[in-house]
Amino acid sequence: MIEYFKEDKTFYLNTENTTYVMFVNEYNHLEHLYYGPKIEKFSNISDARIKYEFELGTHVSYSKDAKGYMLNNTLLEVSTYGKGDFREPTLHMELPTGSRTIDLTYLSHEIISELKWKNMPQATKTKTLKITLQDIQNNVITNLYYSVYQQDDTIVRNMEIINKNEEEIILDKALSFSIDMLNKDYILTKLDGTWIRERNISNHPLTPGTVRFDSKKGVSSNDHNPFFALKEPNTQEDYGKCFGFALIYSGNFEANIELNPHNLLRANLGVNSFDFRYPLKKDESFITPEVVLTCSDSGLTKLSNNFHQFISSNIINQNFKNKERPILVNNWEATYFDFNQKKILAIAKKAKKLGIELFCLDDGWFGKRNDDYSSLGDWYYNKKKLPRGVKGLAEKINKLGLDFGIWVEPEMVNEDSDLYRSHPDWAVKIPNQQPSLGRNQLVLDLTNEEVKAYLKKTLEELFSSAPITYVKWDMNRNFSDVYSNFLDKNDQGKFYYLYTMGLYEVLEYLTNQFPDILFESCASGGNRFDLGMLYYMPQTWTSDDTDAYERLKIQEGTSLCYPLSSISNHVCGDSSHQVFRHTPLETRFNVACFGILGYELDLSQLTPFEEKIITKQISFYKEHRALLQFGRFVRLRSVNNSNYSAWMVISDDNKKAILGLFQALAIPSPAMDSIKLDMLESGTYKITNRTQYHNVRTMGTLINEGLPIRVKVNHFLHNVIANRYLFEADKFQKVLTSNQLANSELLFHHTFTGTGLNDSVMLLEDFGSRLFIIEEEKN
Numbered sequence: 206m207i208e209y210f211k212e213d214k215t216f217y218l219n220t221e222n223t224t225y226v227m228f229v230n231e232y233n234h235l236e237h238l239y240y241g242p243k244i245e246k247f248s249n250i251s252d253a254r255i256k257y258e259f260e261l262g263t264h265v266s267y268s269k270d271a272k273g274y275m276l277n278n279t280l281l282e283v284s285t286y287g288k289g290d291f292r293e294p295t296l297h298m299e300l301p302t303g304s305r306t307i308d309l310t311y312l313s314h315e316i317i318s319e320l321k322w323k324n325m326p327q328a329t330k331t332k333t334l335k336i337t338l339q340d341i342q343n344n345v346i347t348n349l350y351y352s353v354y355q356q357d358d359t360i361v362r363n364m365e366i367i368n369k370n371e372e373e374i375i376l377d378k379a380l381s382f383s384i385d386m387l388n389k390d391y392i393l394t395k396l397d398g399t400w401i402r403e404r405n406i407s408n409h410p411l412t413p414g415t416v417r418f419d420s421k422k423g424v425s426s427n428d429h430n431p432f433f434a435l436k437e438p439n440t441q442e443d444y445g446k447c448f449g450f451a452l453i454y455s456g457n458f459e460a461n462i463e464l465n466p467h468n469l470l471r472a473n474l475g476v477n478s479f480d481f482r483y484p485l486k487k488d489e490s491f492i493t494p495e496v497v498l499t500c501s502d503s504g505l506t507k508l509s510n511n512f513h514q515f516i517s518s519n520i521i522n523q524n525f526k527n528k529e530r531p532i533l534v535n536n537w538e539a540t541y542f543d544f545n546q547k548k549i550l551a552i553a554k555k556a557k558k559l560g561i562e563l564f565c566l567d568d569g570w571f572g573k574r575n576d577d578y579s580s581l582g583d584w585y586y587n588k589k590k591l592p593r594g595v596k597g598l599a600e601k602i603n604k605l606g607l608d609f610g611i612w613v614e615p616e617m618v619n620e621d622s623d624l625y626r627s628h629p630d631w632a633v634k635i636p637n638q639q640p641s642l643g644r645n646q647l648v649l650d651l652t653n654e655e656v657k658a659y660l661k662k663t664l665e666e667l668f669s670s671a672p673i674t675y676v677k678w679d680m681n682r683n684f685s686d687v688y689s690n691f692l693d694k695n696d697q698g699k700f701y702y703l704y705t706m707g708l709y710e711v712l713e714y715l716t717n718q719f720p721d722i723l724f725e726s727c728a729s730g731g732n733r734f735d736l737g738m739l740y741y742m743p744q745t746w747t748s749d750d751t752d753a754y755e756r757l758k759i760q761e762g763t764s765l766c767y768p769l770s771s772i773s774n775h776v777c778g779d780s781s782h783q784v785f786r787h788t789p790l791e792t793r794f795n796v797a798c799f800g801i802l803g804y805e806l807d808l809s810q811l812t813p814f815e816e817k818i819i820t821k822q823i824s825f826y827k828e829h830r831a832l833l834q835f836g837r838f839v840r841l842r843s844v845n846n847s848n849y850s851a852w853m854v855i856s857d858d859n860k861k862a863i864l865g866l867f868q869a870l871a872i873p874s875p876a877m878d879s880i881k882l883d884m885l886e887s888g889t890y891k892i893t894n895r896t897q898y899h900n901v902r903t904m905g906t907l908i909n910e911g912l913p914i915r916v917k918v919n920h921f922l923h924n925v926i927a928n929r930y931l932f933e934a935d936k937f938q939k940v941l942t943s944n945q946l947a948n949s950e951l952l953f954h955h956t957f958t959g960t961g962l963n964d965s966v967m968l969l970e971d972f973g974s975r976l977f978i979i980e981e982e983k984n
């Protein structure tokens with residue numbers, strides 16, 4: 206709820222459990238008062254306000270009749286440089302006079318019910334508070350927008366900067382939001398990484414100075430995600446106060462978390478000001494991307510759940526909100542570029558037999574593409590690989606009983622392509638200079654109207670040319686040699702922002718034209734996993750790393766902000782193509798099933814054992830799909846702190862859950878282990894484990910401990926057994942009340958430790974795991 210109180214000029218933004226307060230102060234600045242757990246209206250704001258009542262040392266006082274009022278120690282909703290605030294500003298610009306100081310004061314406010322930005326990702330809105338600030342002397346208007354989401358405890362903010370001068374102004378920096386607060390020894394949590402190691406959680410205690418992290422890569426990037434949290438030092442998953450901030454944007458961004466000498470913390474986030482120079486002519490405006498804010502006083506799980514609920518209800522295309530997503534097979538790790546129709550059909554045929562629902566044809570189906578040196582841009586089928594084209598293959602796949610999906614990388618072009626030969630000026634590069642390449646390719650200039658029109662037309666034709674129900678939209682290089690032939694010299698500093706807006710325009714068009722196609726975004730895996738892309742494409746290929754153990758870290762980190770329904774995971778073959786690690790097939794599934802499940806291995810070469818196991822995995826996933834894709838996710842134990850990490854996904858009514866227990870390395874003679882489950886509805890619960898099987902091939906002579914007959918390892922009989930025999934793992938069944946699960950806890954079977962192997966011992970190899978199904982007992 207948005208409330209304005211005239212008497213003290215305060216704005217209260219209340220959600221179910223949080224309150225955000227700001228007010229117009231005596232100098233007409235919009236001052237921040239409070240953000241946190243829900244509180245009542247202050248009877249007197251000066252009782253809560255951070256204000257120095259004296260002039261502090263070397264500080265600058267705002268004006269001569271305002272001695273104690275120093276912007277450097279004032280909590281501000283939007284901050285600028287030049288009037289004594291020496292912290293990182295939200296906004297910085299060059300004015301027509303050449304001056305670089307602006308001072309924004311309150312002009313008006315209103316509550317608007319319809320707010321829609323053209324061609325850019327944004328949260329759906331009901332009511333939005335718009336506060337207009339102005340710099341009277343310099344004719345600059347800034348509108349601040351606040352939308353409030355009661356149920357999800359979230360607020361969405363952004364700003365619009367309008368030039369009212371006859372002459373141009375130049376924006377050097379225009380972030381989306383800024384928040385000031387008194388520091389409580391906050392720890393900064395962010396998601397860092399690189400290719401095949403995306404979004405690992407990192408924690409940083411703050412010390413005076415600024416932590417800045419950003420992307421200069423043209424995409425939001427796998428180095429740092431455009432998300433961060435601030436938490437009090439004692440915060441855990443289920444305890445403590447924390448705040449989270451996520452940007453709805455897919456291009457270069459920056460985040461600054463600054464602690465000033467007086468223990469005031471400022472955090473801001475938005476489009477990267479590095480290599481950004483945005484001239485605005487008279488009446489032109491710049492709209493910053495939106496940012497999502499949330500707060501929890503009961504730990505990180507609640508913070509994440511707020512984001513997940515908010516994203517599912519207000520960012521994701523509502524056509525796909527609770528729509529169960531198909532289980533797919535993708536041929537990339539199975540074939541790379543080396544395939545033909547026969548090979549693809551062999552994989553698809555086996556996929557159907559296993560219960561898979563969709564086939565995605567990955568890179569290599571178009572132009573003359575047999576490696577990554579050529580053909581990006583030439584979106585017509587390769588006759589050698591697909592004699593009857595995409596349509597012919599799609600129809601054959603449909604006939605097998607599978608839906609058909611296709612991979613594209615539309616934003617790119619290879620120098621060796623028909624597109625580049627006819628339009629070399631469409632690529633991003635500096636005239637008369639040799640451009641640097643990434644994966645042998647160049648980026649198409651999406652600031653250029655012709656390029657956007659070409660992409661809309663070409664992709665529209667492709668997507669309508671065959672029964673395509675799924676598209677994997679890839680993007681495999683970071684930017685270099687940035688220059689657009691389409692933009693004036695004076696506008697080159699707009700490039701990154703306009704590129705991102707150009708991409709959004711193309712996506713807006715295509716997703717409207719094809720509302721039933723499920724789009725999955727990808728950028729070498731997770732190089733562009735952000736809310737901007739999720740607005741157009743409800744799921745993202747999380748990482749090119751399909752190793753189950755690495756995925757524990759990646760998916761755990763990703764889940765801090767993003768819902769399971771956006772996290773796409775594949776079961777890969779053995780060994781991992783990224784880290785050359787062997788993990789059990791059952792674990793590869795147990796990790797991949799938390800989110801959107803797929804398979805990415807040569808199914809036509811499965812052993813009979815693997816076939817049986819995968820069939821069972823798929824039917825388990827189908828039975829629990831709604832829960833695994835849309836349930837409430839809980840990180841019970843972090844892979845970063847424990848040899849036995851654990852996740853859980855719970856139904857909306859708290860009556861059903863699936864728990865995953867994942868071992869890193871096997872420990873000899875470990876202690877017994879139990880886990881506290883205190884989030885279930887009161888009642889009695891049956892806890893069983895998903896039936897899993899060991900591959901006797903990996904067991905060596907240990908099989909003679911588990912089998913009724915003796916076999917010689919690697920002999921004929923061993924191989925026959927390895928291929929056919931399903932050696933069932935331990936059976937787990939308990940009945941406990943929710944109260945017992947919370948207090949006496951769920952006690953696991955002891956893991957195998959050299960002696961004894963029976964139905965009540967978990968034979969867990971390195972990277973072994975189990976899934977448990979927790980269901981309320983019906984009376």
Ligand code: GLA
Pocket residue numbers: 537567568612679681727728729730746749
């Ligand atoms: C990227 C993707 C992979 C695959 C290849 C194809 O790396 O992340 O999944 O599609 O491109 O070239």
